[in-house]
Amino acid sequence: MNLTIKQIQDSGRLAMISVQGDLDRSNYQELVARARELHDQGIEQMLLDLSQTSFLSSSGLVAIHSVALLMQGEQPSDPEHGWAAIHAVGNASASGRQQRVKLLNPQARVKRTLVQAGLDQFFEIHSDLEAALSSF
Amino acid sequence: MVWVAAELSNLTGIRDFVRKSVRSLGAGPALVDDLILAVDESVANIIVHGYRGQPGEIEIEVRKDGADFVVAVRDQAPPFDPTRVLPPDLTLPLEQRPLGGLGIYLTRQTVDHVMHRVTRDGGNELTLVKKAS
Numbered sequence: 493m494n495l496t497i498k499q500i501q502d503s504g505r506l507a508m509i510s511v512q513g514d515l516d517r518s519n520y521q522e523l524v525a526r527a528r529e530l531h532d533q534g535i536e537q538m539l540l541d542l543s544q545t546s547f548l549s550s551s552g553l554v555a556i557h558s559v560a561l562l563m564q565g566e567q568p569s570d571p572e573h574g575w576a577a578i579h580a581v582g583n584a585s586a587s588g589r590q591q592r593v594k595l596l597n598p599q600a601r602v603k604r605t606l607v608q609a610g611l612d613q614f615f616e617i618h619s620d621l622e623a624a625l626s627s628f
Numbered sequence: 629m630v631w632v633a634a635e636l637s638n639l640t641g642i643r644d645f646v647r648k649s650v651r652s653l654g655a656g657p658a659l660v661d662d663l664i665l666a667v668d669e670s671v672a673n674i675i676v677h678g679y680r681g682q683p684g685e686i687e688i689e690v691r692k693d694g695a696d697f698v699v700a701v702r703d704q705a706p707p708f709d710p711t712r713v714l715p716p717d718l719t720l721p722l723e724q725r726p727l728g729g730l731g732i733y734l735t736r737q738t739v740d741h742v743m744h745r746v747t748r749d750g751g752n753e754l755t756l757v758k759k760a761s
Binding site for chain 1: 643668
């Protein structure tokens with residue numbers, strides 16, 4: 493997996509991470525670590541570009557949720573707790589989808605995994621980059 | 629059939645093995661993707677929760693049983709039956725769902741049957757079955 497980071501200059505608070513390759517149990521903590529670094533640098537909003545993400549496991553789902561928690565200024569739950577790691581975002585977004593992290597263009601297989609776990613309830617999924625950026 | 633060390637760094641190779649094996653048996657793209665996810669989740673759980681970082685080996689067998697595609701995953705970790713993890717009640721809000729079980733939940737979502745048995749030598753055999761249609 494490779495992570496490419498692009499800071500969106502207009503706001504200074506928004507960044508985009510492109511996840512290239514497979515996001516699985518062996519590497520999902522890399523994504524969380526990069527998001528933590530960016531949050532420490534002042535980033536509060538994140539667009540996750542999943543257009544080149546070829547595989548997403550439950551660990552990848554937990555990583556995406558952890559990124560959302562970090563952008564909200566919260567600490568992620570222990571990722572090995574599975575659903576528990578996702579509860580916190582569910583709590584934070586009881587009134588609808590959270591707005592700090594949005595997803596761009598997941599491939600069909602990856603989108604299916606997001607839907608199967610019910611995470612599409614909490615993350616906006618965009619198919620157009622400009623529309624996604626302007627939605628923040 | 630393949631034997632691999634129980635290490636997370638082997639997940640990519642395991643997915644490649646399942647992809648090639650199931651394709652060679654005539655599976656279509658959606659079915660291949662479903663089996664890859666189910667095997668990945670199962671093997672990752674064996675490595676993390678079964679062997680708990682200790683050295684071990686995992687055996688993966690891919691076969692066709694009639695019209696069904698079958699993957700058997702065998703290990704020598706302490707016996708654990710993931711099929712006994714209760715499925716979440718999806719009518720409940722996320723915050724009320726039970727802890728754990730995300731991987732087995734996705735596995736159940738992607739294959740038709742998940743079966744576990746303790747082998748004669750005290751290990752685990754997890755069988756994942758995906759129907760062709």
